[in-house]
Amino acid sequence: MAAFEEKKWWQKSIHPPYSPDLASGDYFLFSDLKIMLTGKKLLSNEEVIVKTEAYFEAKNKSYYKNCIEKLEGFYNQCITLEGNYIQ
Template structure:
C-alpha cells in the first residue's frame, strides 16, 4: 500500500491547509489527498478509529494527560495489530458513493 509513498487525508481545517503544514508535507514528498469541504462521510478517523477507540474508554477517568496518552496509544496499537483500522482501503468506495449521491449524506457505509 505504501509503494507509491505516503498519502495524507485530512479535513480542510485551517491548521491542515495552512502554508507551513503544506510546505512541510511537500518537503517530505507526502501527497495530500483532496478532501471536499463539509464531507464528514469521507473522514476515515470519524467512521473507523474514533468509534472503536471511544467505546472501550467510555466512562474511564484518567488522573493526567500522560496516562490518557499511554492508554490511547496502547489501544490504537492493539486495534492496529488486528488489522481493524483499514478504513483508508474503503475510501474509493466511499468516494464513489459520495459522487453518485451528489454529495448527500451517506449513512452506514
C-alpha cells in the same frame, strides 16, 4: 507559472474543505476508541495519551488495511450522491 496554468493539466474538484462523510478517522479510528474509553475515568493528559497509544498499538496491520479499503465505498457513495450526507 502563467504558462503552466494555461495548459490546464489538472481538473479542479469542488467540495467543502471538510466533509464529515469523508473523514476517515471517524469510520474506524475514533468511534472504536470512544467505545473503548466509555466509562473510564482518566485523571491526567498523560494517562489519556498512554491509553490511546496502547489502544492503537494493539491493533494489527490488517485492521488498518481493511478499514482504509472500506473508504472506497464511502467515497463512491459521496460522489454518487453529489456530496450529500452518507450514513
